[in-house]
Amino acid sequence: MSEPLISIQNLHVENRVCEKSLLRKVNVEVKKGEIVGLIGESGSGKSLTARAIMGLLPLEMNVSGRILYKNDDLIKITSKEHRKLLGKEIGIIFQDYRGSFTPFIKIGKQMIETICTHQLVRKKEAKNIAFRVLCEMGLNSERVYHSYPFQLSGGQVQRAAIAMVLALRPALIICDEITTALDVMNGEKVLSYIDQVRKETGCAVLMITHDLAQAYKRTDRMYVMHQGEIVEEGLPEQIRCHHKHPYTKKLCSCLLSLPEDESVRKERVISL
Numbered sequence: 197m198s199e200p201l202i203s204i205q206n207l208h209v210e211n212r213v214c215e216k217s218l219l220r221k222v223n224v225e226v227k228k229g230e231i232v233g234l235i236g237e238s239g240s241g242k243s244l245t246a247r248a249i250m251g252l253l254p255l256e257m258n259v260s261g262r263i264l265y266k267n268d269d270l271i272k273i274t275s276k277e278h279r280k281l282l283g284k285e286i287g288i289i290f291q292d293y294r295g296s297f298t299p300f301i302k303i304g305k306q307m308i309e310t311i312c313t314h315q316l317v318r319k320k321e322a323k324n325i326a327f328r329v330l331c332e333m334g335l336n337s338e339r340v341y342h343s344y345p346f347q348l349s350g351g352q353v354q355r356a357a358i359a360m361v362l363a364l365r366p367a368l369i370i371c372d373e374i375t376t377a378l379d380v381m382n383g384e385k386v387l388s389y390i391d392q393v394r395k396e397t398g399c400a401v402l403m404i405t406h407d408l409a410q411a412y413k414r415t416d417r418m419y420v421m422h423q424g425e426i427v428e429e430g431l432p433e434q435i436r437c438h439h440k441h442p443y444t445k446k447l448c449s450c451l452l453s454l455p456e457d458e459s460v461r462k463e464r465v466i467s468l
């Protein structure tokens with residue numbers, strides 16, 4: 197068994213102001229090349245877990261436990277050291293993509309700056325990379341490259357933001373509800389592309405979602421989060437068929453109510 201790329205151990209986050217525990221002894225591991233799902237309902241603590249990895253928790257939060265990434269404990273390193281890891285080593289795609297770009301600078305210029313900051317490449321090569329990843333995201337790269345964010349639709353900006361993260365080929369990609377702003381087809385395309393990047397580069401992916409069906413389809417292992425705690429973990433099949441926690445049971449009952457396969461769906465359409 198390979199060593200985990202990132203190992204979150206007993207992560208505890210408390211809001212100092214209201215003395216409320218928001219994350220309780222969270223343990224999550226992601227190995228190189230794995231896609232791991234972190235699923236749970238709204239407010240269960242998924243994004244806080246991601247923000248703890250990124251060192252982006254609000255100041256009023258007390259944090260304890262360990263987040264081991266390669267040779268570092270991400271809870272102990274300085275914000276300057278954290279910044280060095282972000283982008284090149286750990287890339288995060290947020291559910292709120294609007295903060296990914298400055299509004300009044302063209303997308304292409306921002307992409308070139310980001311790529312040149314993190315990789316030893318000249319502007320011309322950075323431009324080629326930007327065009328390639330925009331195209332791989334199914335975008336009209338010429339148009340998007342020369343546009344300001346406000347000239348594009350929300351879904352196009354979201355895909356450009358994803359392209360910018362993937363252009364840096366990080367070792368760990370954290371996807372936080374990334375298909376929220378996308379229609380089903382583009383959501384599927386983006387997830388397939390991330391899977392392709394994973395196969396090409398051997399990177400690890402932590403996929404945060406409340407969509408159990410999506411996690412079931414896309415991940416190698418899953419963690420179920422409920423009220424700030426991990427209540428269940430296992431292979432997607434184990435989570436679906438052999439879960440123990442009542443919350444997972446509730447969650448899975450929604451998944452089980454979906455048609456099993458194409459033939460069932462067709463039967464329903466024909467009988468209408």
Ligand SMILES: Nc1ncnc2c1ncn2[C@@H]1O[C@H](COP(=O)(O)OP(=O)(O)OP(=O)(O)O)[C@@H](O)[C@H]1O
Pocket residue numbers: 211218236237238239240241242243244245254406
């Ligand atoms: N800045 C903050 N200050 C105080 N409480 C916060 C803050 N950010 C999040 N919380 C609380 O922490 C808990 C976990 O929030 P988190 O954003 O991690 O949930 P989530 O599982 O990602 O939900 P969603 O799927 O809706 O994004 C929630 O109860 C939320 O209200």
